[in-house]
Amino acid sequence: MTDFVNKTHNIIERGYAHFKSHKSRLAFITEEETYTYEEVFQVLENLNYQFSKMNLLKGDSVLILIPIGKELVFILLALMKIGIIPILIDPRLKKSLWKELIIKSKPKMIISHSQLIKWHWFFLWSWRFQFYSVGNKAFGAKQLTITKDFKIKTPLTTLPSMLGEDILIKTLTSGTTGSPKVIHRNFSILESQQRLTCKYLPELKHDIHLSLYGIGILQSFIHGSTTVIINNYHIDNIIQKITQHKVTRLSIPPGILCDLMFYCEEKKIRLSSLKCILTGGAPIPLWFRKKMKSLFPMSSCYIIYGSTECEPISKWDISNELDENIIGYPVGKVIDEITLIKEKVSEIKGQNIFKISLKGENCATEINCNELNIGDLASFDSDGNLWLLGRSSEIIDDIPPAYIEEQIERIDCIKRSIFLKNKGENLLIIECFNFTENTIQLRSEDIKNIEEIFKDVGLGNVSIYKTNKLPVDPRHLWKIQRKEISSFINQYCHDKVN
Template sequence: MNLFTLLEQQAIAQPTVTAIIEGHNKRTSFATLVERSARGAAFLEQYGLKKGDAVLVFCPMSAELYIILGALWRLGLLALFIEPSATAKQFQQCCDLCKPKAMIAPSFAFTLLRRSPSLRRIPHKLTLDMPFPTANIWWTSRCWQPKSKIIDCEPEHPALLTFTSGSTGNPKAAVRSHGFLLKQYQILAKYLQPKPQQIELTHLPIFALVNLASGRTTIIPQGKLQKPAVIAPKPIIRQIQRKQPTSILASPAFLERLLDECQRKNIALPSVRQIFSGGAPIMPRLLRRLQQFMPAASIHILYGSTEAEPISILSHAQHQLSPTQKGLCVGQPIPDIQVKVLPLQNSASSYSSYWFKAICLAPNQVGEIVVAGDHVLNSYLQGAGDRHTKIQVGETIWHRTGDAGYFDENNQLLLVGRCDECRNAESSQLYPFVLETFLQQHPQVKRAAAIHYAGKNLIFIEPVTRKTRPAPQELQELLPQPHEIHFIRKMPVDRCHNGKILYRKLLTKTVALF
């Protein structure tokens, strides 16, 4: 097997159909994508790269990125995929763990060579744009004769290595094999239901792969995708108006930017029929705004992670939040995954089947959400991070999501925050997401964070604008009991989706207050 055969099948079935639209109107067809990847494979083969070798990729989301991935997978190579939001430390980690034989990156990334011995030791370096000393130029691969052969790979053969977001600690190296990615694609395709000839706008690279395998056209948004919370919305709104995508799949921070522009200019986007969002908590206010400016769209909340995607998918139309429910509802788990809730204080890395069943919590009891299934990652590279994130129960490996939540009586899963923060709030049951949901009902609150520190219940507020702050008394009225309220200019959030609040960084600011 080889993942690339899915894309090749689309090129045979619909060669002239556009696979990717980017920039002002640059279009790449399925046939061109496959043909360019075949040339790229022949180009890479000259450097002696062979099945199983690792290649470090640092490339913005673009058609070129998927051409590179296609070339690597044709040869059975492992793509070490570093997102544009990656840090220099992650570059170093990647090289130390995997010893890549080649590096493909924009010329500006080569400035890291001076500070990184690991990068300098990579034998072959290819630049995506401007020439650089000691590096060859990737685009010369267009001149090579295409390599038609696709290397056969075992299901467990590694295909892709990415890093977790690191929003709650050090990033961990997640290796996904050809078999794992195929299973993940099959499950995502089952629930997202991508169809040929449809058009979707997304800034999330893994979901563009799902589109390519399904024959659906992907629009890559214009702008700096590494910072979705501050991306310029005007060019993207123009893309939507001109290309008329029927679907958008994006993080909450990205959607908020589009909605801010729609509100300023009183713009509606009637072509959008489906919206999928995930990667960070999705507050009720965002759902209401989406209904206002994309009135024809059905809205779906995706809950998952790098290690398990998806865990659940909730249709907003099928769920109305009850006043008695506390937390963010993410729907019932999909049938393809097992989900349990364990006590927040559990820390064991293995249980017998009897004891695991005994400690699983009943409905309406808050604990840590753990998952298991064929599309759940069982281990990180070299086992780094497994001790604190995996639980062995007989032959089954359970993954700790790090999220705290509970099942209600209808088997709906509700999130109340990250486990580290919820352990501090367990006695009072004033969980972060519960309080933050209440506070974001206020129109002048952009983000809210709840922290319990030094015996005090603290609330941090990032206002919608710097000029206007909500009155503290108005915020107190939204809370079940009094809290100490502080205003901050900018909430610390994760680098990838710009939506998950970094409570640890916020805590360092909290310590400075006392």
């Protein structure tokens, strides 16, 4: 068995060890075909052969505009294997910021799906880059071939060693504090993130892992297990793949998991093969956690806390009972390898609230910074568990909005909520559950309870509005887009309930 504690010299070294010892072990199951570990490394060698014809050298950067799927996985593995730096774009990043950050990240070329490449002719600044397409041929771009049946058979080489300071991946992101930036993860940090994820979220070689996160696919590959990679995120397709391949491990954004749970509940579907479910990246309310427990009683369900700059930060097995009198969204205890720096910002009814920063071997900090200002607010219970309370930049009248929202979301009919202040007025916009049958209505006593929550912390009167659907982030499909609502406030404030 591969030793996941010892450090490596190449980011895919552990996956390479599985290839050397178990060539026929199944690595990937895609929508079209399967790949053994031997076939994966043949694809990587074929890609590296093509890259060698493009005058790409170790340390060069390549921008990748491809959604999560087999193409992205193979290109990432092939580039990182030889020290060429892939550049990824966080889907939450506003399109208006792309030009500035792309030019700042200095890519030598761009690899994209053919259907996206046609748009680059509308942006003069993009003409300076050489484009390569995957999939169908695209006008103005050369084609990159991803296949295990590539005509040129190349020898399977050993892996080149990386230095700790070698940059392995760049991410264009909105940033943990909301300031757009380019995050550089060097070999030392990425290897540490990989190793600590293995330590705290261990995976078995016989696991069948359906992952909708890129990092989850990488982890399965180095663990030596089998990953199911899908392009179609429709709930029917996800359920079909889970049952068809007897998936044991599911890594899934909370927005998709929510739809999956309600679908399974309505259709009375039991996904009995699932042994482990991982989600996170957005506030997970109490009703959501209870539904996970009731629908997946035989599965270990984890909420993971992490970020692009630092992962993992913490994990929580929701079967472990916590004090529900504490207000916030629980994410468990911070891992041993991270030092948490707390700065007290307020105290509400005896509950201390801190702004947190992080230091650790898996934290990518900005230049000349010794710690990562992650921008989150949190409280702690007596056992040291972390309860998140939103961003420090979102505080309203010394109250974190999440302190209000988490309490509101404990009311039976409310799916999610957002507390805003507009022209001096306290606004609460709620999204209620929308069932076809047995719809739970917002009662007058619920409205009184909401008003009492505001008065209890000295916020005075509140105007409550209902909306059919609150806008959520494109990455986790769950975190509410606060800035978007603030910009179009009248669109969401027309159905007043008090």
